[in-house]
Amino acid sequence: MSNKTSTHNPFTGESIKTYNLHTDVQVESMLQLANDVSKTWRQKPIKERSKLLNKVAKILSDNLETYSELMTAEMGKPIAQSRSEIEKCIFLCDFYRKNADSFLADQIIETDAKESFISYDPLGTILAVMPWNYPFWQVMRFAIPTLTAGNTALLKHASNVTGCALIIEELFEKAGYPKGCFQTLLVNHDQVEQILSDDRVKAVSLTGSEKAGRKIAEIAGRNLKKAVLELGGNNACVVLGDANLEAYLDIMVNARMQNTGQSCIAAKRFIVEASIYDEFLEKFTKKVKSLKHGDPTDDQTDFSVLARADLADILEDQVERSLKKGAKVHFGNERKKAYYQPTIITNVTPNMPIFDEETFGPVAAIIKVKDKAEAYEMVANTRFGLGTMIFTEDFEDATAHVSEIEDGAFFINELVKSDPRLPFGGTKASGYGRELSEEGIMEFVNKKTVYINH
Structure with missing residues (x-):
């Protein structure tokens, strides 16, 4: 050694x-x-x-x-x-x-x-x-x-x-x-x-x-x-049918792509209600495409390379195994050495690596659900328990679900983040x-x- x-x-x-x-x-x-x-x-x-x-x-x-x-x-x-x-x-x-x-x-x-x-x-x-x-x-x-x-x-x-x-x-x-x-x-x-x-x-x-x-x-x-x-975590970002995309889309994109996606509390699974799915996917994709890639020393750079090339290898393998199980590349999925292009994967279901595992990089897994009840069922379908984020205008209903979710954090209309004033940690x-x-x-x-x- x-x-x-x-x-x-x-x-x-x-x-x-x-x-x-x-x-x-x-x-x-x-x-x-x-x-x-x-x-x-x-x-x-x-x-x-x-x-x-x-x-x-x-x-x-x-x-x-x-x-x-x-x-x-x-x-x-x-x-x-x-x-x-x-x-x-x-x-x-x-x-x-x-x-x-x-x-x-x-x-x-x-x-x-x-x-x-x-x-x-x-x-x-x-x-x-x-x-x-x-x-x-x-x-x-x-x-x-x-x-x-x-x-x-x-x-x-x-x-x-x-x-x-x-x-x-x-x-x-x-x-x-x-x-x-x-x-x-x-x-x-x-x-x-x-x-x-x-x-x-x-x-x-x-x-x-x-x-x-x-x-x-x-x-x-x-x-x-x-x-x-x-x-680790594979936090859910739930987008319900009444979510205000104009107000919160930037937050949703940042929840996955900040730090080039290398965050335990990043949004890894986007669980989107069917009634808003097409609009969300279109606007989310447009916003991801607009992110500026380049030299990390440039003030205008939004995302750059992963911290090591082997981390890109692991992410690539998780995506490839998911694609073999029926997932689809909606955007991205190009990589070179430590660079991994921001990527959107659709047709994601449980038992795929990008649903079940922690993905440490700029890959957003999109899961379509028929209604709110299925959305919350999907949130709970995980071994992890760091945090959940819910985007909705019905705050009373969202708050009523707080005790159902076992995670260490529950954020409404905001990305999960640490704050010195609040306790931070997970479960499971x-x-x-x-x-x-x-x-x-x-x-x-x-x-x-x-x-x-x-």
Whole structure:
């Protein structure tokens, strides 16, 4: 197994940089440092930890262009979307700076004791295993609440965004966090198992594939450690007969095509009521055709290449297997290396790969249903449970279906998206646990009962 890892620009094909992986000796030193620092970091007042978020936000703002360009170079995200990602991280810092103190304050409970309350204590060192598709956001939405709660963090980022991983570590140190509070591990998958099994690591957060989640959950379970898993999805976008296409078509297209379709919460299955199907397909296709493809460093580019050529191979295989089962190419389906043309597939039914599986790229599967009842039945026909989006003008009826859908999110007339103010996570094969909001900062704390009888 190689002791090096390299990053490459997926648009140009050029090599960016090669890095040495950390040796077992280096990993041991990093684990010990994280463990040692956690003993003092956890004692800092919450207000003091929260204040550092101002500095994190300022560094993000001051380096917005540099960080955005790095993201775009390493994984091909259109530059305008990279900038939006950094801006969202700034919003995240602001949210927890304002709210962490109240979230983590002792909660007084009236009992027979003279005094009793719940204390929210940090667990210690938390391991994060993060994906490449949102190289800053995925890490920051874990790190900001986790560090602010008084934990230390170890990051195993995807190898194709190693530059982003290292610059995030540098960012926290520049902001004034103690050295060792946040560390980036350059390790292989075998080393991850050893790290998670180490007694100094108290819990793990993973955002990634279902396969990776099952593996991490197995290791965490064997070692009796808490895990938060945000895994794959094949979110439904339901277009009912009364949907306002003029108002929401751009949102529907963006729900599938943003980040070149590489999002766990993207709309993967478009479930369209028959009465509006032809109009939807015509307008959706026209809008998809108008998207500007090209160099991801161009401000006008809407979509570019996938992050790696092998990801296009996987997507191509899913489409081909679906076509053999009767699906039809309505538009697109051209690919070259890491480029995959935005594609619309019709005649999609259950038991086809593009209905049953997660498709990580710009392929929209269109399913025609006869009525609203069949639409909701089709939504529920999935192993995944990240989110559902419903487009309709009958808000009362849509809201009545909220409890029927098992997903972690239910959005009406909007694409499923994460927001620091709201909990984010899934059910079923999409994982468990929550990130963001008050729920997220509570994932890696010990909710300790304190009972005083004096």
